[in-house]
Amino acid sequence: MAKVKDVLAALDNLTNGRCLKGPGDWAGGQNPWVVTKSSNIPGKAVVEMPGLVWGDPEMEVKKIAVCMTMTESVIELAAATGVNAIVAHHPIADSANSGGVLIKYYLGIYNLACFELHEAFHGTHPGIPWLHGHRPFFSSVCYDGIPGNIVYVGDVIPEIKTVGDMISRLDTLMNAQMDEDMLALERKTRGCDAIEETAVAARAKILVGKPENPMKKVIHMFPHCGFTPAHLERLVKEYPDVDTLMATISRVYPGHPLVAKAEELGLNFVCGNSHALEIFENGVPMARALKNHLPDCEVVIFRERQTSVPLDCFGSQEIRDYGTDIAKEYLHRK
Numbered sequence: 001m002a003k004v005k006d007v008l009a010a011l012d013n014l015t016n017g018r019c020l021k022g023p024g025d026w027a028g029g030q031n032p033w034v035v036t037k038s039s040n041i042p043g044k045a046v047v048e049m050p051g052l053v054w055g056d057p058e059m060e061v062k063k064i065a066v067c068m069t070m071t072e073s074v075i076e077l078a079a080a081t082g083v084n085a086i087v088a089h090h091p092i093a094d095s096a097n098s099g100g101v102l103i104k105y106y107l108g109i110y111n112l113a114c115f116e117l118h119e120a121f122h123g124t125h126p127g128i129p130w131l132h133g134h135r136p137f138f139s140s141v142c143y144d145g146i147p148g149n150i151v152y153v154g155d156v157i158p159e160i161k162t163v164g165d166m167i168s169r170l171d172t173l174m175n176a177q178m179d180e181d182m183l184a185l186e187r188k189t190r191g192c193d194a195i196e197e198t199a200v201a202a203r204a205k206i207l208v209g210k211p212e213n214p215m216k217k218v219i220h221m222f223p224h225c226g227f228t229p230a231h232l233e234r235l236v237k238e239y240p241d242v243d244t245l246m247a248t249i250s251r252v253y254p255g256h257p258l259v260a261k262a263e264e265l266g267l268n269f270v271c272g273n274s275h276a277l278e279i280f281e282n283g284v285p286m287a288r289a290l291k292n293h294l295p296d297c298e299v300v301i302f303r304e305r306q307t308s309v310p311l312d313c314f315g316s317q318e319i320r321d322y323g324t325d326i327a328k329e330y331l332h333r334k
């Protein structure tokens with residue numbers, strides 16, 4: 001029977017030893033994957049601690065859930081379905097990732113261990129360029145000296161001839177039609193056509209260019225990492241035969257300076273997978289690797305599915321009345 005410590009050993013092995021093995025590993029800055037994430041908002045920073053965040057190393061683990069972000073829904077689903085260990089990709093902050101209450105109490109009552117593996121997992125595999133149909137010949141994780149400003153320049157794979165081919169590839173890989181169907185079903189079942197869902201609302205799309213435009217060489221960047229129009233200009237000077245700019249994880253919207261710059265430089269500009277699909281990009285390989293390391297454990301994937309519902313459509317008529325009454329009686333408008 002696998003134990004919590006074996007899950008840690010597996011995560012450490014699949015990242016080539018990047019996880020924390022004990023206090024001695026993070027003390028004195030020994031582990032470069034222990035990083036502080038801060039926007040300089042007081043008290044809101046988080047320190048990434050790749051490996052075991054909470055749990056008894058000797059506890060037995062029969063079932064592991066892989067998720068992107070630990071939330072109260074994740075914790076409740078884990079407890080209700082016999083999961084012993086949650087492996088989250090995004091860093092875990094006490095209370096923020098445990099429904100506003102302390103991890104030690106909440107995970108304690110459910111006998112759950114939790115792990116995080118974020119920056120230490122990034123860069124371990126070439127899956128994201130592959131999914132987006134190119135093979136990078138240049139890559140940087142700190143373009144222009146900005147840590148985390150990840151940029152790839154790649155040749156598209158032979159199957160892709162046009163921008164439309166790339167979008168179709170992604171739609172097939174991501175099962176985009178199924179998400180469309182699920183949303184249509186949900187709208188119908190709940191009787192509300194205005195429900196929106198992330199995978200559908202933020203699916204792959206072309207910002208500049210036409211589906212039939214040829215696509216051979218691509219600059220692939222992540223707008224939330226600090227990529228600017230000046231970076232684009234410089235890269236196009238270095239690689240003049242680039243024809244396409246691609247944004248994934250995050251994206252920009254019409255009116256953004258990167259759109260104008262792509263137009264000026266005569267590039268196609270496409271948005272690939274949004275962050276909501278990272279569970280496919282990084283979650284699936286991580287889950288499969290865990291299963292390879294711990295074949296006796298059951299491994300499940302927790303996929304977040306975020307919907308937007310107009311207030312007047314939300315819940316049952318009774319719950320809408322409840323909301324109306326409570327707001328009127330107790331939540332006074334000043």
Ligand SMILES: [Fe+2]
Nearest residue numbers: 089122278282
């Ligand atoms: Fe990630």
Ligand SMILES: [Fe+2]
Nearest residue numbers: 089090275278
């Ligand atoms: Fe992410």
